[in-house]
Amino acid sequence: MDKVFKTTRQQMKRLRDRGMNVNGSRAKRILEMENYYNLINGYKDLFIDKTYLGPDEKYKSGTDFYELYALYLFDRELRSDFMKYILEIENNVKSVLSHKFSEKYGHDNYLKISNFNTSLRPREQKTQAQKVGEVSELISNLQREISRQLSKNNPMISHSMLEYGYVPLWVLVNTLTLGTISIFYSYMIDVDQNNVGRKFNLRPDEMSSILFILSIYRNACAHDERFYNLKAINKKGRPNSIKTCTxxxxxxxxxxxxxxxICGKNDLFAIIIIFKLMLSKNSFNKFFYLIKAEIDKLQKQLNTITIDEVLQVMGFPTNWTYIKDI
Structure with missing residues (x-):
């Protein structure tokens, strides 16, 4: 059946018919500005009465529109707070990776297949040719990124190319996505991976899983996707998890x-564990108090559901605050 357009007043009536308390010009204005689909469909799950067996869904008794809106705003603040510190880690990783790689191979040798690991790792279900093809694709993507930045007249990229005829990795790396950086790292030779990971006290397998997961959450932040209950899932529909750690x-x-x-593997708490592992103590403590303040604020705005229900879908253990003093 086709979706039929509904006015904001009709949308509010539909919510009331389903048991939500929603009235007034402020609620109407919020729905107009925030988009009904993003707000209601994106954040209603915890408020739905799962015991109701009627033809349509029903909200839990007493559900108020502003509770759901508070969860929506909470998620927005989470994206902002997490993004700030993901970017801090991203900058550090880019700096260390480009420095270590260039120190060993030179300023422009990131375009040579021989400087990457094309050997098959244990349990890799691919041929040697496929592995070489994957590294070739990475190099092609780096070349395309240089072309893209030149077409945009990126001053740093343009200056390097016009002045020297190449773009050093430490210049190019600033334009690369965290996803590309994670792929770059995954194809580095083992000893080179160790040299980068050692700066963060992480083994290569730990570092690889962390970079892939961070790229998923960074993209969600950048594209304003629902964040608080996001799970890192790979293209095959399986969990993309960080390594179990101390x-x-x-x-x-x-x-x-x-x-x-059961938590802290491919959920939001996994990102907090990553922050604990990779941020300075000062940065982590600042982040911790930002998040705790947001959680405390949301708790005061909830009546129909509890903050523990929210924390559970976020992947937070009940003693999540203990992480600060580990």
């Missing part, structure tokens, strides 16, 4: 039947 065990997070912590 933080999981120090916080006594329970393990599931598969031997994995």
């Amino acid at each position: 933080i999981h065990t120090s916080m006594s997070i329970p393990f599931d039947a598969g031997g994995n912590p």
Whole structure:
């Protein structure tokens, strides 16, 4: 069936018919400005009465529009706070990676296949030719990025190319996405991966999983996607998880039947664990108090649902604040 356009007043009536308290010009203005689909469909799940068996969905008794709106605003603030510190880590990784790679191979040798790992790792289900093809694709993407930046008249890229005939990696790296950086790192030779990871006290397998997960959450921040309950899933529909570390065990997070912590693997708390591992103590503490303040603020605005229900879908253990003092 076609979707039929509804006025804001009709949308509000529909919400009331489903059991939500929503009235007044302020609610109408919010729906007009924020988009009904983004606001209601994006954040209603915790407020839906799962015991209701009628033909349409029903909200929990007492659900108020402004509770749902508070969750929506909470998510917006989370994106802003998390993005700030993801960018801090991204900048540090780009700086270390470009420095270490250029120190060993020279300023413009990131376009040579021989400087990357084309050997098959254990359990890699691909041929040698496919592995070489993947590295070639990475190099092609780097070349395309140079062309794209030249067409945009990026001053740093243009100056390097016109003055020297090449773009040093430490210049190009600033235009690369975190996703491309994670792919670049994954194809570096083992010893080179170690040299980069050592700066963050991380093994290559830890570093690789962290970069892939960070790129997923960074993209969600950049594109204003729903964030608080986001799970990192790969293209095959499987969890994209960070490696289990001492933080999981120090916080006594329970393990599931598969031997994995039940939270802090591919959820928002996994990003907090990454921050704890990779940010300076000062930066992490600033981030921690920002997030705690947002959670405390939301808690005061909720009546129909509890803050614990919100934290659960975020992947936060009940003792999540303990991470600050680990």
